[in-house]
Amino acid sequence: MSVALERLGRRFLATGLALLCIATPLFLASPSSSSAAGPTLTITSPKENATIKEPSPTIKGESSAPALPPLPITVSIYELPNVETPVEQITTEQKFGTPTWSVTSKKELPNGLYKAVAEQTEQPEPPSRAEVTFSVNTAPPPPPPPPPTVTMPYPVSGTTSPGESQLFSGSASTGSPNQPDVTIEVFRGTTPTPPALSKLAVPVASNGYWNGTVQPLAPGTYTAVAAQQGNGEGRSAPVTFTLTAPVSGPATPPTASFTWFPAAPVVGQNVVLVSTSSDLTSPIASFAWDLLGNGPLNVSGPVLNTVFAGAGDRTVRLQVADGRGASATATKIIPVSSQPLRLMQPFPIVRIAGVKTSYGVRLSALNVQLPVGARVNVTCKGRACKKLKPVSRVATASANNHHAGSVLLAFRGFERAYHAGATLEVRIFASGEIGKFTSFMIHRHGLPTREDQCLSALDPHPIPCPG
DSSP states (O other): HHHHHHHHHHHHHHHHHHHHHHHHHTTTHHHHHHHHHHEEEEEEEEEEEEEEEEESSSEEEEEOOOOSOOOOEEEEEEETTTSSOOSEEEEEEOOTTTSEOOOOOSSOOEEEEEEEEEEEEETEEEEEEEEEEEEESSSSOOOOOOOOOOEEEEEOTTEEEEOOOOOEEOOOOOSSSTTEEEEEEEEESSOOOOOEEEEEOOOOOOSSSEEEEEEOOOOOEEEEEEEESSEEEEOOEEEEEEEEEOOOOOOEEEOOOEEESSSOOOTEEEEEEEEBBOOOSSOEEEEEEESSSSSSOEESSSSEEEEEEEEEEEEEEEEEETTTTTEEEEEEEEEEEOOOOOEOOSSOOEEEEEOOOSSSEEEHHHHEEEEEEEEEEEEEEEEGGTTTOEEEEOOOOOOOOOOOOOOEEEEEESSSSTTTOOEEEEEEEEEEEEEEEEEEOOOOOOOOEEEEEETTTSSHHHHHHOO
């Protein structure tokens, strides 16, 4: 029995050795074949001149050397231009049964340019060598460029004009030689609900200005949106306007007017002049601007971009003409400062409280919270204000709290009964700052009307508050 088992074991061992010889011819080589040529070593990852986002890169490669016995592979990583002293050396070997190998850096490499050199020594042959140059850059990718910015300040939303056409103008993004056109989309009704009734593509000038006229349009109410393709799509705020049937009879002159943005411009800042002109009998056909106040009128569009080179009051004129030849001119003074006005901090708070009466209102409180050093003027306008004189006060810190940043001022003299038609105006201002303007208008029927705006230190008239 034991003899039979011994014979069976010998047979099994012989068979196993034979299978091993058959299964591993690629990894066992005779001394004569290894001395004929050295192994070939390659780096498969990263590719040459690749950029790696991870601070600890993984180097991968292949070797034609036999896997048995395993031959060590040393990978040296150099930070260029230094190729003398590696920042790291890692030793590995081929994976069992395959020609592949890989190593992962145990250090976090700073951003820069590197060279990885892999070497495999096989005696008596010289070592096989492979190298690759790569970059490490762990910085996040830059954010995608913003979508185009499109504005359409003309026509002013809510306007009504006669005729069968409508002029549109505004500004759009610039910056590329092939700047995409602006597409004007006109929808029927008070909302931009597709499909569009009309579409018109207009080019954008180098200064960002664009304009175009959509026609023919029947009498009715429409909503328009300006759009521009780029890095996404930019769309303007919708503008609703109404067209009426052309009016026959003698020409009626248009009403010329304009505004500007920003409301408190400074020297060297881009200022946008926007026409808010209107005409009840004929569409406005032309716009001419005079930026000197007494110079020639230059024909342009309803929106004009300019830069004021000096500080002071700048007189600007706008002349508009309608389709029948009637014209009108508006003149305004734009105060330009030498440096930007800052928003008053803390920004003032105006508190008004009272009750409605049969003849108007009775105020129980009128007080202002404003920063120390600012001045507040309170006036009452209208026939019902004959006995109320204007009051002007400066906010000063008290002796008990001289470190206070703001002060609460109460105006007891204005806490009284008011008849309809009276208007209270509160102006808060300081040198070099943008303050606050509040008006409180009292009506016979309905609640009082309150309006809050900003007030430039350069202009006594209220202005829109900065965004």
